[in-house]
């Protein structure tokens with residue numbers, strides 16, 4: 001579904017991403033890992049069109065979508081989250097998820113005053129799917145709580161819910177387990193594993209929580225200093241000497 005070829009980005013003299021190649025197949029979860037500053041978020045920004053690559057290509061269903069703007073990438077089905085929360089804190093959990101489906105329910109302004117049966121049907125559909133998504137996230141009992149009053153763990157789940165509400169084909173999550181305790185991270189791992197094939201086609205994940213990564217990933221791409229260090233299954237990556245060295249130093 002997604003393929004990146006020789007993807008590279010330099011900021012002046014900083015080579016943040018250098019010649020990165022990897023692909024995400026339909027139905028899979030691929031994780032991008034690496035120490036701080038390895039270039040993972042820059043990769044996300046290149047794929048989703050927030051940055052224009054210095055060199056290289058992004059292919060989506062075989063078509064060249066390099067440097068396509070984020071809005072158009074979202075319309076193609078590539079939906080991402082950010083490291084910093086992007087939910088609307090003054091809206092309830094339900095309103096956040098419903099709001100994220102606005103593309104589906106977009107109608108002309110005059111329809112607000114003279115709603116048709118079609119408008120009512122779309123509204124009903126959005127409402128039902130918002131309930132279903134919040135239930136899936138385990139937030140069924142927190143529907144009417146303002147996002148700003150949710151716990152850190154609940155907020156992270158709501159962010160994933162908001163991204164799912166936009167009906168992604170590829171869901172790109174940037175550190176969804178940041179700030180979660182062990183139990184919450186385990187819950188998130190179970191949830192993510194259940195998404196491909198039902199709610200999304202595939203997931204591309206940037207995460208530092210190794211337990212979660214090893215549990216959910218079909219394939220892992222390891223980056224270090226902007227370059228691809230290794231790629232493989234969780235079992236292969238866990239035993240890769242170069243990877244252990246990058247994370248824990250030569251003594252490892």
Ligand SMILES: Nc1ncnc2c1ncn2[C@@H]1O[C@H](COP(=O)(O)OP(=O)(O)OP(=O)(O)O)[C@@H](O)[C@H]1O
Nearest residue numbers: 011014015016034035036037038039040041042043
């Ligand atoms: N807009 C920018 N301007 C200049 N340098 C940048 C910019 N964005 C990223 N960098 C640099 O590029 C390198 C890679 O950063 P990036 O945020 O992609 O790493 P990361 O692997 O996501 O790190 P982390 O795990 O800490 O989030 C870093 O040296 C960073 O300082």
